[in-house]
Amino acid sequence: MTQDRSPKDAAVRERAWCHAQAMGAFTYKDLAEAADISRDAATALVRAWEARGSLCRRPDALGARIVFEVTDEADTSCAKGARRVRAATPQGNMWRAIRGLGSFTYRDVAMHANTSSVPVSEGAARDYCRMLANAGYLRVERKARPRGRLAVYRLVRDTGPRPPREKRVRAVWDDNRGEYAYIAGGVA
């Protein structure tokens, strides 16, 4: 029985497939160099892809060089995989909008975060902005008036690309001391 030499790591396989798609047409050697894997691994991968119908051999190849082409029927698992890794969420979109905009009202956030794949309502944007303001991520630059004027926020604590989320946690409240004695998952 022949040993399966294709890379074990799914991420490596996926990356190789992305390179294959980017190149469109390639030889074993091209793939090995582009994806930084061994020739054996590249050969094993190409055979697997060919078996599932994602590749076809280009007929006009010269000599011993076999050129493969990504077929039209090939699934774009590269793009699908990317969606899974960087899944779109309402909070993710709102956080990205907040980080990109500088100063903004909740309506600005809703307008920029509401995309075809992830609907974001103005209500959701308002709640999210309030939550971030309470948590100290946003500073109120101009206060809202009861009728009409919206609060203008500014991002003051940009901690990174992942959106802060509201979580419900179990905690122990001590009435004698007026404080939380224990908060599950760490202290706020």
Add this chain to the structure above:
Amino acid sequence: MAETRALYNTLAPMRNVTAFLTLMRRLENRGHGLPGMGCFYGPSGLGKTTASVYVANEEQACVVQVKSVWTQKKLCQAILAELGVHPAKVIGDMVDQIAEVLARDGVPLLIDEADFLVKKGMIEIVRDIYESSFVPVILIGEELLPQKLRKWERVHGRILSWVAAEPADDDDFDLLRRIRCPEVEIDEPLLARMRRASGGSARRIVENLELAREIAATRNLDRLTLEDWGRREFFTGITPDARRISA
């Protein structure tokens, strides 16, 4: 109430957003052998950043906004932070890290304020990233960015498409009015004044509409006319003239 209008509350039909999204799709679906970089340029205030934020949300892209003081190392660190990866110590390794994550996850890279990269001679590093990842890379910058890039032939040659940001037209104005002022009816003379004062700048249109909504809400009107606006200034973005002050 807001929920029922969710359908309108998207920027997708805006002229510049559509142009940006089309550029992105072109780069993503380019044929073998075609370059995969793009450039989106135009004067400030036309909604370049707005368009990039929207497109980044639509495509789950990685966006970095370059600052004037950044070095090559800082640029790499910023991109890696955006991708959620702990940076290596050396710039060369960082470029490899960036390329690996971008290619693996198929994440497009948007670089805002790319003028600074040209100014500091750091633009080649973006080409390096593109060459080792082959994901779409879009440079966003001021009106003169294409001219500035001309000096860097290796970068210039890899740009598939140059897209200019356009001033907001009447359709854009109408869309922004529906998003920002849905509950107030604004009569035509006031709209016309607003349109003229905004001068095609999406940012000023939004500021003027927001003021209109505020006036209507504080005075409990559902229809706003030129008289209601009164002697208030419009947001025009014009700086005041120099005063004649005798010393």
